[in-house]
Amino acid sequence: MTAVLRWTARIHKWLALFVGIQIVLWVAGGAMMSLLDIDRVHGDHHVAPPPVVDLGIADAIPVARAVEAAGLSGPVRSVTLMPWLGRAVYQVETYAGDSALVDAHGGERLTPISEETAIALAEEFHLGDLPAQSVAYLEAATTEYRGAPLPAWRVNFDDGDGTSLYYGAETGLLTSRRNDEWRLFDFVWMLHIMGYQDRDDFNTIWLQGFALFSLVTVFAGLLLLFIRMRRSLLVALSQAQAKPRT
Numbered sequence: 001m002t003a004v005l006r007w008t009a010r011i012h013k014w015l016a017l018f019v020g021i022q023i024v025l026w027v028a029g030g031a032m033m034s035l036l037d038i039d040r041v042h043g044d045h046h047v048a049p050p051p052v053v054d055l056g057i058a059d060a061i062p063v064a065r066a067v068e069a070a071g072l073s074g075p076v077r078s079v080t081l082m083p084w085l086g087r088a089v090y091q092v093e094t095y096a097g098d099s100a101l102v103d104a105h106g107g108e109r110l111t112p113i114s115e116e117t118a119i120a121l122a123e124e125f126h127l128g129d130l131p132a133q134s135v136a137y138l139e140a141a142t143t144e145y146r147g148a149p150l151p152a153w154r155v156n157f158d159d160g161d162g163t164s165l166y167y168g169a170e171t172g173l174l175t176s177r178r179n180d181e182w183r184l185f186d187f188v189w190m191l192h193i194m195g196y197q198d199r200d201d202f203n204t205i206w207l208q209g210f211a212l213f214s215l216v217t218v219f220a221g222l223l224l225l226f227i228r229m230r231r232s233l234l235v236a237l238s239q240a241q242a243k244p245r246t
Contacts, residue, residue, distance in 0.1 A: 016221075019213045022194070029192040033185060041185045043177040046163050048127040053083035060104040066090035069109050070100040084110075084172065085120060091173070099149075099171040111172045118153035122165040125174060126157055133158040137169070144183060146198060148175040 039045065063079050070092035080091045081104055088104035101110040113121070119132045136154040138145060145152065149168035152175060157163040162183070166176040190199045194206040 016217050019210055019217055022210050023214055025191045029188045032188050033192070036181060036185055040161075041179075041181045043161070043163055043179045043182065046127045046157075046159060046161065046179070048125060051083070051086065051124065053086060053088065055081055055083065055088040056105060057081065057088075060088060060090075061102075061107045063090070065107055066102045066104070067092055069102045069107050071109065072098050072100055074098065085117070085124065091171075099168075099173070101172045112169045113153070113167065113172045115153065117172070118155055118167045118169075121167055121172070121174070122155035122157075125165060126159070126163065128159075130157055130159055132156065138166075143199075144178050144186065145176055147200065 060081060066079060067076055070090075072092060072094050074094040074096045076092060077095045078091075078093050080093075082089060082091060084101060089110060090102045090104050091099060092102060093099045099111075102108070103110055115135055115137070119135060122132055123130075132155045134156045136156075137151060138154055139151045141147070141150065144164075145154070145166055148166065149171055151169040153167045153169055155165045155167070157165075162178075162180040164178040165174060166178070167173065168175045186199060190196060193199075193202040194204055194210065195202060196206075
């Protein structure tokens, strides 16, 4: 039993040293994410109420004409009539994921959008009268803009929260909302799932390996506790039996 105790203690000690920092990050990260207001992480407190737009359904062009004006290749999955920058538009989307906007009354295609249009969309969506601070055109994914349509316009606001609104250049639609609380949440999430590249894959070999080592560490600790408690109990019983009776 002494040899088992010795080896169990060694396994527990070295594994604890190896996975200890990550266990702390898991616990601390989970606590931090639970404390952050998810609505603020999503930036809901900076979203303006949607403007009321008369879609003028009776005067809208036929759907077939909108599909033709969109000029997309492949079968169409959906055509949606919706408000966009104070006007009624058709969003035409294919099964391949391509999308275009067509003016529902004039019939002209409105996408891809320009920098000025992206700014107008962002300022309409952002709560208040704060003008956009800067604009950037993205042709490749970044740390905070990933898995969304490219190219895209990033419109930044100096609103105290570092808000950035992303619009698909080809779709004319809002694709992502980011702010400083989201960036903190995303960084903690990266540490939590050990997804250091795309921050979305929680089946990484790192996470699986450290989870396994952590499980072994816990079982080694429990076994060590059991062995020591059993030994202490045996010593206590032996001492009790050895006491002289009066």
